Amino acid sequence: MGNSDPEKSAADRFLADDSLREAAATGIIGYRLRRAQLNVFQRFLTVFETLQLRPAEYSVLVLIADNPGRKQTEIAAALGIKRANFVTLAHELEARGLIERRPARDDKRANALHMTADGTAFLNHARTLHEAMEQDLVTQLGGPQARDRFVDMLERLS
Amino acid sequence: MGNSDPEKSAADRFLADDSLREAAATGIIGYRLRRAQLNVFQRFLTVFETLQLRPAEYSVLVLIADNPGRKQTEIAAALGIKRANFVTLAHELEARGLIERRPARDDKRANALHMTADGTAFLNHARTLHEAMEQDLVTQLGGPQARDRFVDMLERLS
DNA sequence: TGCATTTAGTTATATAGAATAACATTGTTA
DNA sequence: TAACAATGTTATTCTATATAACTAAATGCA
Numbered sequence: 583m584g585n586s587d588p589e590k591s592a593a594d595r596f597l598a599d600d601s602l603r604e605a606a607a608t609g610i611i612g613y614r615l616r617r618a619q620l621n622v623f624q625r626f627l628t629v630f631e632t633l634q635l636r637p638a639e640y641s642v643l644v645l646i647a648d649n650p651g652r653k654q655t656e657i658a659a660a661l662g663i664k665r666a667n668f669v670t671l672a673h674e675l676e677a678r679g680l681i682e683r684r685p686a687r688d689d690k691r692a693n694a695l696h697m698t699a700d701g702t703a704f705l706n707h708a709r710t711l712h713e714a715m716e717q718d719l720v721t722q723l724g725g726p727q728a729r730d731r732f733v734d735m736l737e738r739l740s
Numbered sequence: 741m742g743n744s745d746p747e748k749s750a751a752d753r754f755l756a757d758d759s760l761r762e763a764a765a766t767g768i769i770g771y772r773l774r775r776a777q778l779n780v781f782q783r784f785l786t787v788f789e790t791l792q793l794r795p796a797e798y799s800v801l802v803l804i805a806d807n808p809g810r811k812q813t814e815i816a817a818a819l820g821i822k823r824a825n826f827v828t829l830a831h832e833l834e835a836r837g838l839i840e841r842r843p844a845r846d847d848k849r850a851n852a853l854h855m856t857a858d859g860t861a862f863l864n865h866a867r868t869l870h871e872a873m874e875q876d877l878v879t880q881l882g883g884p885q886a887r888d889r890f891v892d893m894l895e896r897l898s
Numbered sequence: 899t900g901c902a903t904t905t906a907g908t909t910a911t912a913t914a915g916a917a918t919a920a921c922a923t924t925g926t927t928a
Numbered sequence: 929t930a931a932c933a934a935t936g937t938t939a940t941t942c943t944a945t946a947t948a949a950c951t952a953a954a955t956g957c958a
Contacts, residue, residue: 610870611877611891612780613799617820618897619777622770638944641771655906662775667945669908691906691953712768719769722896733769735890736776738880796915813935825916827937849924849935 615739622719629715633708638663640712642671643705646681646695653692654683680704773897780877787873791866796821798870800829801863804839804853811850812841838862 626637635643638661645657658668672695675681680701686692697705720729784795793801796819803815816826830853833839838859844850855863878887 610799610802611874611887612777612784612795614891614894614898615773615777615780616795618894619770619773620820621898622773626770636943637770637774641768644768653906662778664946665907666909666947686906689906689954691951693907716769719897723893724896728893729769731889732893733772735881735886735893736772738882739776739877740772740779794914811935822917823936824918824938844935847925847935849922851936 625715625718629711630708633704633711635708638671639675640708642675643680643697643701643708647697647702647705650696651694653686653689653694655692657695675701783873787869788866791862791869793866796829797833798866800833801838801855801859801866805855805860805863808854809852811844811847811852813850815853833859 623637626640630636630640641661642657642663645660646652649657654668654672655665658665663671672681672683672693676683679698682696682698683693684696686694720726723729723732781795784798788794788798799819800815800821803818804810807815812826812830813823816823821829830839830841830851834841837856840854840856841851842854844852878884881887881890
């Protein structure tokens with residue numbers, strides 16, 4: 583039983599008709615921005631597939647490693663993740679043995695987040711993969727200077 | 741009965757701790773790309789709130805107006821929307837009287853998509869709003885040249 | 899101090915976007 | 929003509945994100 587109705591990739595059809603292509607993208611910054619973002623995220627998913635790590639999870643690990651002992655709410659807020667949604671995320675990372683949620687010293691309600699030894703090793707590996715991907719992106723953008731200009735413009739839109 | 745648990749905006753907490761802020765964004769193109777995209781889309785939603793028009797719907801209308809008579813699948817594919825998901829989208833736009841789905845001459849299976857007179861008028865209004873928004877973005881980016889460089893870099897990532 | 903308000907974490911739930919599978923109808927091609 | 933492919937469709941799933949409501953604890957203030 584094979585795939586009875588395989589979708590062609592969007593790009594296949596996209597390139598099949600240039601007049602449509604032009605019409606779709608002309609003068610729409612938001613549209614191109616979204617396309618680029620989806621593309622970069624897709625690349626991320628591919629690169630991190632073997633690690634079973636999604637973008638949000640990676641950024642959470644980076645933030646905890648660089649800011650050990652912070653409370654859930656702080657990490658969540660810094661990444662623009664709602665407290666409620668962060669709960670599941672943190673629980674999964676804890677269940678995988680990558681992070682620990684210790685009772686905070688100064689606040690009995692709060693959990694202080696820390697990396698485990700396994701988590702640190704795992705993140706180091708992930709960081710290597712990420713840096714390689716990032717390097718690819720820089721190359722595509724046209725070098726470090728272009729990257730800096732690009733990131734600057736992204737910030738201007740935020 | 742007021743909002744018993746109002747969330748602070750992400751930015752409020754974000755700015756409350758610069759060390760976290762720096763850690764979150766350092767060296768992560770994908771992260772900043774996503775932030776910028778969400779921000780621009782949020783602006784779109786605000787601008788188009790009175791029209792009750794979402795980004796995908798706007799791009800569909802633009803594409804149909806610029807390519808009248810195309811089949812559903814063509815429009816959907818050009819925008820990277822799955823056939824299946826496009827059905828609801830097209831039905832809603834038709835229900836609002838903005839587009840028509842006429843039987844295609846050369847293919848009894850297919851629907852050829854056309855704007856209605858109302859749809860054209862509606863889209864003209866939407867285009868005005870969009871152009872104003874686009875102009876704001878260009879200003880934020882630092883002018884037309886910066887916009888061109890920016891869009892070029894977005895294309896490089898796609 | 900005592901009481902109202904706020905905050906941290908949590909659970910449950912809702913909504914939107916995007917993806918897959920399967921199907922009828924029609925078109926294409928070997 | 930018989931196999932295959934494409935179009936539109938429905939149903940379903942998955943993921944991300946958002947909201948409401950609750951508890952326990954902390955904070956503020958009169």
